[in-house]
Amino acid sequence: GAVVSQHPSWVICKSGTSVKxxxxxxxxxxxxxxxxxxxxxxxxxxxxxxxxxxKATYExxxxxxxFLINHASLTLSTxxxxxxxxxxxSFYICSARVSATAEYEQYFGPGTRLTVT
Amino acid sequence: KQEVTQIPxxxxxxxxxxxxxxxxxxxxxxxxxxxxxxxxxxxxxSLLLIQSSQREQTSGRLNASxxxxxxxxxxxxxxxxxxxxxxxxxxxxxxxxxxFGAGTTVTVRA
Numbered sequence: 001g002a003v004v005s006q007h008p009s010w011v012i013c014k015s016g017t018s019v020k021x022x023x024x025x026x027x028x029x030x031x032x033x034x035x036x037x038x039x040x041x042x043x044x045x046x047x048x049x050x051x052x053x054x055k056a057t058y059e060x061x062x063x064x065x066x067f068l069i070n071h072a073s074l075t076l077s078t079x080x081x082x083x084x085x086x087x088x089x090s091f092y093i094c095s096a097r098v099s100a101t102a103e104y105e106q107y108f109g110p111g112t113r114l115t116v117t
Numbered sequence: 118k119q120e121v122t123q124i125p126x127x128x129x130x131x132x133x134x135x136x137x138x139x140x141x142x143x144x145x146x147x148x149x150x151x152x153x154x155x156x157x158x159x160x161x162x163s164l165l166l167i168q169s170s171q172r173e174q175t176s177g178r179l180n181a182s183x184x185x186x187x188x189x190x191x192x193x194x195x196x197x198x199x200x201x202x203x204x205x206x207x208x209x210x211x212x213x214x215x216x217f218g219a220g221t222t223v224t225v226r227a
Contacts, residue, residue: 006160034214043206043219044161093160095215106151106215110160 002028004096006109013084013116020080021112023094029074030096034106035067038091050077084116119144121209123218131226136194138221140207145188151215152181152192153206161206165192197225 003026013019023033032051036044048064050056050071058064066088068080077096081088093111098104120143130136140150149168153161165174165181167190173182178195194201204222208215 032213043217046214046216049214091158095161105163105166106210107163108153108161111158113158 002026002096002105002107004030004094004107004109006092006094006112008112009110010113011115013114015085015116016083018080018082019084019114020078021092021094021114023077023079023096023109025075025096025107028096028098030077031074031099032097033071033077034095034097035069035077035079036093036095038093038111044093047079081114084114086116089114089116119147119209119211119216121207121216121218123205123207123221125221126219127222127224129224129226130197132197132199134197134225136192136197136201136223136225138192138194138205138207138223140190140192140218142188142190142209142216144209144211145185147185147209147211149210150181150183150190151208151210152179152190153208155204155206155220157204164205194223197223199225199227201225 005024007022035047038044047062048056048058056069071077094109097106122141124139151166152164167174167183180193183190202225204220206220208217
């Protein structure tokens with residue numbers, strides 16, 4: 001199957017700083033990428049959908065000025081958590097599709113554990 | 118808004134027993150449904166993808182059925198093994214995005 005990577009796999013940062021997480025599709029071109037957030041023992045919550053070359057579409061309740069998403073190429077999307085606070089500590093997972101349409105499978109990265117102290 | 122529910126939330130069985138995991142969704146206008154496995158602290162591994170026109174998909178010991186009209190999918194795992202211990206998530210695809218259930222955490226006792 002197709003491979004999606006994330007970097008870093010875990011990161012610790014101090015409150016008030018910003019942190020960037022990268023998501024790459026390694027062996028396919030991803031027109032559409034997604035960012036999810038998962039709290040302990042809870043399911044994945046979609047944060048935003050990004051299409052290459054376009055602005056991301058954020059889900060209701062997600063602050064777009066706090067979670068900056070860039071999808072500058074068909075193989076790379078980044079999520080920047082700005083002015084991070086302890087409540088932003090979570091497991092962030094990215095996902096990628098060849099296309100937004102239904103016939104394509106969605107592939108997931110291994111996740112990034114963010115801890116804000 | 119699509120709501121996906123998984124029952125039970127947790128399941129513990131002895132090795133060799135068959136597993137039945139249930140998933141229901143409120144909006145039957147889905148394009149496909151996926152089952153995933155998640156190990157603790159890890160990302161998701163796709164197990165099976167069922168298109169809306171299909172009734173079931175099989176891969177090895179895994180079989181997933183889909184009944185769109187009733188908004189249900191079931192994942193069957195035959196002859197469970199300790200290595201099957203994980204959280205299993207189902208997700209329905211519509212409106213260009215996947216909506217996830219909360220998962221069923223499975224423990225297979227040796």
